[in-house]
Amino acid sequence: MSKFKTVAAAVIGCAIIGGVGFIAFAQYGEHKSFPAIKAGLLTGDTAQVQRGQYVAAAGDCAACHTVPGGQTYAGGYALQTPFGTIKASNITQDADTGIGGWSLEQFDKAVRHGVGNHGYLYPAMPYNAYTKMSDQDIADLYAYIKTVPAVKQKVVENELPFPFNQRMLLAGWNLLFFKDERFAAIPGVSPLVSRGDYLVNGPGHCAACHTAKNLLGGDVAETFQGGTLQGWHAPDLTPNPHTGLGKWKAEDIVSYLKTGTSRQAAAAGPMLEAVENSTQYLTDDDLHAITAYLQQLPASKAAVPVAVQSTDPQMVQGRLVFESQCEACHTSSGAGVRQMIPELRNNAQVNVKDPSSLLNVVLKGADGPITAGNPTGAGMPRFDWKLADEDIAAVQTYIRNSWGNSASKVTAEQVKASRAELGAKAWLGR
Ligand code: HEC
Ligand code: HEC
Ligand code: HEC
Known part of the structure; x- marks a missing residue:
């Protein structure tokens, strides 16, 4: 369980290229301010902590912030990029090496706006999806993260060589590919589809793997039509009957996300981890919502090739x-x-x-x-x-x-x- 969390390997590499042209913007952008999270959402009671734990599962925070066999959320997981290594931060409550003492506003700034204590975060941290999350979910998540035991573990997050280690370059990437905006329901769809849309494009960050990336590491326009990362292909999730989920019934998709298997397939590699750490914990209602959203996507237009003759x-x-x-x-x-x-x-x-x-x-x-x-x-x-x-x-x-x-x-x-x-x-x- 090591290499594939590099969802954003290409993203990072290219972030940098994208950034170079925008240094001037970056210097200005470092001081940018963000819309404040709604006040009064933080109660810290048990119910909120439990909701926050569910949000953490839906967001699969553990996938990157917990090293397999290591301490929960203590960070250190290495994401390999063509330019060097990025490590996921320690997000436990330790004041020196983690995010102890962070206010809700600071936490929000990192998770939804991609700016941590050292400046811009590399998009290996999928803030470009998390940005869609609601104020309530962020407050709940914060309340839960507050209850995670502090672990002292220093993580040197950024070991990239110069100039790739210059975080301000990431402002250029953000300018090109990051839409810092909250979730808005597609008009006219059912509440079920809307909830699925939120889960898939917000916490679930499914596009991080299932949407191909352009040369600069941004998402291509053909969303959910398949992407390749670290020796795996994350297939087309649209209802295309040949290469996508067109032949899957709703219960097949639900079963796959809940158990890792369906009539058609068994999850391996990065998807196996996503099922084990994240989707298996979602409620049946939420799994049906994800399914309903995927099933109403427009089918991809991939042409069906003629089969190779059996006499070949x-x-x-x-x-x-x-x-x-x-x-x-x-x-x-x-x-x-x-x-x-x-x-x-x-x-x-x-x-x-x-x-x-x-x-x-x-x-x-x-x-x-x-x-x-x-x-x-x-x-x-x-x-x-x-x-x-x-x-x-x-x-x-x-x-x-x-x-x-x-x-x-x-x-x-x-x-x-x-x-x-x-x-x-x-x-x-x-
Ligand atoms: C695909 C991997 C990945 C996932 C999933 C992920 N993170 Fe991260 N996160 C990272 C990486 C890598 C960094 C460090 C980025 C950097 O140094 O620029 C980071 C940084 C952070 C930071 C900033 C810490 C600091 O000291 O500046 C916070 C807070 C954070 N993540 C919280 C979360 C939460 C909460 C979730 C789940 C909702 C989550 N992350 C999911 C990879 C991930
Ligand atoms: C870390 C990368 C990653 C993330 C995040 C991810 N997937 Fe996947 N997914 C994959 C890969 C890789 C495969 C192919 C696995 C295999 O071949 O066994 C896959 C397979 C699937 C399949 C089976 C498709 C088929 O034709 O066999 C479904 C359904 C699926 N993913 C849904 C989702 C949904 C929904 C989300 C978001 C909640 C998601 N995935 C998030 C990487 C990812
Ligand atoms: C001992 C039983 C066994 C043998 C022999 C075997 N397989 Fe498999 N195969 C499996 C199982 C079990 C899985 C599901 C693994 C997973 O992804 O969890 C699988 C998965 C696969 C998949 C991935 C399917 C998907 O949905 O992603 C392919 C392709 C495949 N096998 C091809 C082959 C080929 C080709 C051979 C012969 C060279 C072969 N298998 C031999 C048991 C077997």
């Missing part, structure tokens, strides 16, 4: 690999075993153009999700040591073009590149 030599080779290595679990019809072995036919992730996640799972294997709703979690074995690049490419092309699936071929060169990127083991066969 790579398909013939791939079929042999599938029969000997995969069929015992995934079954010859690609149907899998319900809620345990994911179905490979009708599986959006198998049909997406970018095979990053497929290569990741087949090369390095995947632990099944372990959630309250799915305590046993079957796993997918790793094949990096067992199969040559050509065989992995062939089996990928085969599953991507069988049982009604259709997607581009995967080449041995792609497998080789993936092995290097993921630090996978070498094939033992030669």
Whole structure:
């Protein structure tokens, strides 16, 4: 559980480029003021603390602010960027090394406006989504964070080399990509869809992974149509029937977010963490709200490619690999075993153009999700040591073009590149 919290790796790199042109603005921007949070929302009673704990789960603050096995919210989690390392801050109540003594206003300024005690925060901290959160949720969250035990742990957050360590450059990024505005409901939608919109685009920061980034690390206009991060592809969440959630029923989406598995898929990598740390704790009402919001998005327009012929030599080779290595679990019809072995036919992730996640799972294997709703979690074995690049490419092309699936071929060169990127083991066969 290390590399993928780099949701914003590209974002940060590019933040900097974006920032360079705006130094002048930055110097001015450092002194910018923000709309004040509504007064009188802070009671600090048990009910508020409990609501705040729920907001922290919805926002998945622990994903970055708690090192696996480390102390809660004590920070230190390293986010790798092409320019160097950024560490998530200690947000416990320790006065020297954490955020002890911070007022609600200071907390708000960091979480919703992206300005911490040392100046602008790197957008690795997803304030560009949190900015949508309500005054009430921020006050509740603050009340909860106040109850987290203080831990003294110094985190040197910014180890980037010059000039990337210059926080004021981030003002340029903010100017280009950050809309500092609260949530506003889409007119005319149901309260359920509106709540889902709030959760997805506010605390849930789903777009951080599921929306592709432009060269400067800002979100592209095609929101929720899939993004690639750290060797994983976070797929299209729109109702596109081929690459998106078009074939998922509402209960499939709810089940996936609650337990990590659905009829179609099992969560791996960064999504497995999002389920384990965050979405499994959401109420059924909120999961239905997220689902209703996703289902009313306009379907992406990705074209459906023509399937590769079963007589193609790579398909013939791939079929042999599938029969000997995969069929015992995934079954010859690609149907899998319900809620345990994911179905490979009708599986959006198998049909997406970018095979990053497929290569990741087949090369390095995947632990099944372990959630309250799915305590046993079957796993997918790793094949990096067992199969040559050509065989992995062939089996990928085969599953991507069988049982009604259709997607581009995967080449041995792609497998080789993936092995290097993921630090996978070498094939033992030669
Ligand atoms: C995807 C990773 C990620 C998530 C999720 C995340 N943070 Fe952060 N956060 C960071 C990083 C990285 C920093 C340090 C950024 C920097 O140094 O510029 C940070 C900084 C902060 C700071 C500023 C601390 C300081 O000393 O200036 C606060 C406060 C904070 N986060 C609170 C939260 C809360 C509350 C949540 C959940 C609602 C949250 N964060 C979720 C990555 C994350
Ligand atoms: C840290 C990055 C990250 C965040 C944040 C994130 N996701 Fe994901 N998501 C992924 C990745 C990567 C996958 C693919 C996992 C796999 O292949 O097993 C995925 C898969 C999914 C899938 C399954 C799609 C399919 O076709 O198999 C759904 C549904 C989903 N995410 C919904 C959400 C929602 C809703 C949110 C916000 C509450 C969210 N995700 C937040 C990275 C993320
Ligand atoms: C021992 C049983 C087993 C074998 C053998 C096996 N798998 Fe899997 N596979 C699984 C399980 C379980 C998962 C779900 C893992 C997770 O993401 O939690 C999975 C997941 C996958 C996924 C990801 C699906 C998704 O929704 O993201 C792909 C692709 C896949 N397997 C392909 C293969 C291929 C190709 C082979 C043969 C080279 C293979 N599997 C062999 C059990 C198996």
